[in-house]
Amino acid sequence: MRKTAYLIILSAVLVLSGCSLDRSNPLDPNANDIQVPPSITGLLLASNVAGTVNIKCDRYADVSKYKIYRSLSYDGSYLMIAEVIQPGQNTKPEYVDENVQPNGYYYYKVSGVNAQGLEGPISPYKGIRVKM
């Protein structure tokens, strides 16, 4: 009886250790030779003109475009509002958000996408009050 119990436990361990799903996503860096885009830094927000928000971040060479996310609260759900194509050298990626209410609070995040289409980690949020 004890032998049977050991056999069942051993089989269960083997089943558990042997079972895992394939990493079949073609963009998965764990299964393919793909570099993960870097986490975007240097996120800058400015609202110098009433009813607009100017968003800038650092430029990364191995990024082909940048995705910009916006939310009404810092811990709310962030929706992608724009994709910014990689600008020329020595120029920072920039986007002007005009779809905001004056005097409203908005929170932004940004991420980089590489040439294969893999999106990197999303940056920490930054918030701003829109100029009236």
Added chain:
Amino acid sequence: MKKIFISLLMLISAAIVMAQDFDIRVFADTLKYNWNSPQSRYEFRDNLKIKNSLLQKYEKNKINIGLNISKSAVIPGLGHFQTKDYLRGQILLSTEIVLAGTTYFLYDKAMDKYDQYKNSTQIDVMNQFYTEANDSFKQASLTGFLFVAVWGYNLYDTYVVSKQYNDKLWLDYVKKENEKRIKINPNGITIKF
């Protein structure tokens, strides 16, 4: 021709020498089955008749172990219900239903997350969906393994329980026969007090 004739002659001679005498007394020895008297012979015959009738009854009512195991293979616990072991049957059946349901639920959840993983393009989301899918898949594998293990045990236990049921059935018939107070046989009527 001469050689064949001599060989045949030798064979016949050997057969005559080796042959034993047929002894009618040995053949008709009534003591060889411990029949010391006609009375004991009648009793033996009566017992044989009773056992034969019990055997017929037993054969009619006993459980076919192979068929019972097949029933348990299709519906776990059904073999136990046939042997009137309802509690064990209910436990096995409900355990298998719960395990099968849990396995299906976890596998479905794993595949749902896996589809989301395959369609994701953002690294954090991709890793999160993969981890969730893999965790659910492993849990489904474990419950699936347990389902198969319980199913196997159910077959083994059906064999044991069916055998016990048949043994008990035979003993019950013998016990009932022995408990009969009045017996009618060719020797007359026997009454037990």
